[in-house]
Amino acid sequence: MVRQAHHERCDAMTSATSEMQRWIRFTPAQRLARFAVFFVMAAAVAWALKSIEIIPEFLYDAPEQVVDMGKRMWPLDHRHFVPAVWPALVETLHIAAMATILGLIMGVPVGFLAARNATPFPWLNYIAKFILVATRSISTLLWALFFVAMFGPGPLAGALAIAFHSIGFIGKMFSEGVEGANKGSIEALQAAGATRMQQILMGYWPQVKPTFWSIALFRWDINVRESAVLGLVGAGGIGMVLNAAIDLIQWQRVSLVLFTIFVVVVAIEAIVTQIRKRVI
Numbered sequence: 001m002v003r004q005a006h007h008e009r010c011d012a013m014t015s016a017t018s019e020m021q022r023w024i025r026f027t028p029a030q031r032l033a034r035f036a037v038f039f040v041m042a043a044a045v046a047w048a049l050k051s052i053e054i055i056p057e058f059l060y061d062a063p064e065q066v067v068d069m070g071k072r073m074w075p076l077d078h079r080h081f082v083p084a085v086w087p088a089l090v091e092t093l094h095i096a097a098m099a100t101i102l103g104l105i106m107g108v109p110v111g112f113l114a115a116r117n118a119t120p121f122p123w124l125n126y127i128a129k130f131i132l133v134a135t136r137s138i139s140t141l142l143w144a145l146f147f148v149a150m151f152g153p154g155p156l157a158g159a160l161a162i163a164f165h166s167i168g169f170i171g172k173m174f175s176e177g178v179e180g181a182n183k184g185s186i187e188a189l190q191a192a193g194a195t196r197m198q199q200i201l202m203g204y205w206p207q208v209k210p211t212f213w214s215i216a217l218f219r220w221d222i223n224v225r226e227s228a229v230l231g232l233v234g235a236g237g238i239g240m241v242l243n244a245a246i247d248l249i250q251w252q253r254v255s256l257v258l259f260t261i262f263v264v265v266v267a268i269e270a271i272v273t274q275i276r277k278r279v280i
Contacts, residue, residue: 073255080253084241085260091155092237092264095230096223098159103166103223104216110167111174117186118178118204128171136168140226144235155236162223162230169222170215177211178204214276221272228261 113119113128143161151157186203194202231239238257245253 069251072251075252076256076259077250077252078256080256081260084253085238085257088231088238088241089260089264092227092231092239093224095155095158095162095227095235095237096220099162099166099223099227100216100220102159102163103170103219106163107167107170108174108212111171112178112200112204114171114175115178117181117183118200128175132168132171132175134168135164135166136172138165140165140230141233144230144233148234153234153236158227158230158235158237161235162226165226166219166223170219173215174208174211177208177215181207217272217276221268224268225265228264 110128110131113124114132116122116125119125119128140161143164144157147157147160151160181204185207186199189199189203227237227239229239231237231241232243234240238261242254242257242261245251245257
């Protein structure tokens with residue numbers, strides 16, 4: 001009896017092992033779908049490589065060109081910092097600050113309109129969401145080209161370009177914060193007979209205030225980086241100094257501008273991080 005039970009257990013273990021060996025991770029349909037995805041990705045990459053027309057000769061001597069460019073860009077032209085780079089840097093920070101303020105002024109109301117719990121009118125929600133999608137779908141450089149054509153080159157065009165592009169980001173993040181607000185306090189205010197403005201100021205605002213400051217700080221950090229590039233299309237800031245140095249083939253000044261942008265971005269990142277820890 002013992003020997004027979006032992007054989008039965010061995011047979012059961014052998015059967016279980018064979019079942020495990022027959023286990024397949026993906027079904028045939030799943031394998032076919034994975035193959036189709038990989039095939040489409042490979043075809044897209046091949047098509048892209050063919051479309052952009054990569055010249056192999058340029059790739060072969062790329063390391064030599066990088067070394068040569070590094071030699072031209074060193075040492076930094078420190079004499080150019082005070083007369084040209086510093087004023088442009090200050091202008092860049094002003095552009096970012098103005099763009100952030102304008103973006104908040106325009107984006108927060110649109111965010112309230114896009115929030116379904118704060119604005120119970122579907123047609124207003126759809127209009128607000130269309131504005132959010134439209135403003136952030138257009139690149140900042142395209143906004144800058146539009147405002148440069150309208151107002152001429154300068155920091156005003158850059159500030160307006162970043163501000164209008166910021167509406168979509170600020171409004172979307174703020175609307176999500178409003179929709180995540182606790183309904184209990186809002187319903188209590190409604191039961192007490194509070195007006196719509198009182199519900200917003202005393203019900204929604206205390207709950208979304210941390211979200212507001214988080215969005216404002218994060219967007220200001222992004223806007224500083226974007227304002228440093230818009231000068232390439234004439235929208236003011238340190239980008240105009242960079243573009244002028246590149247056009248004049250003054251590589252030591254180019255490296256100075258790039259190094260300045262890098263230091264400012266890192267410093268602002270550290271400042272924003274500390275402010276978020278203290279405020280939020």
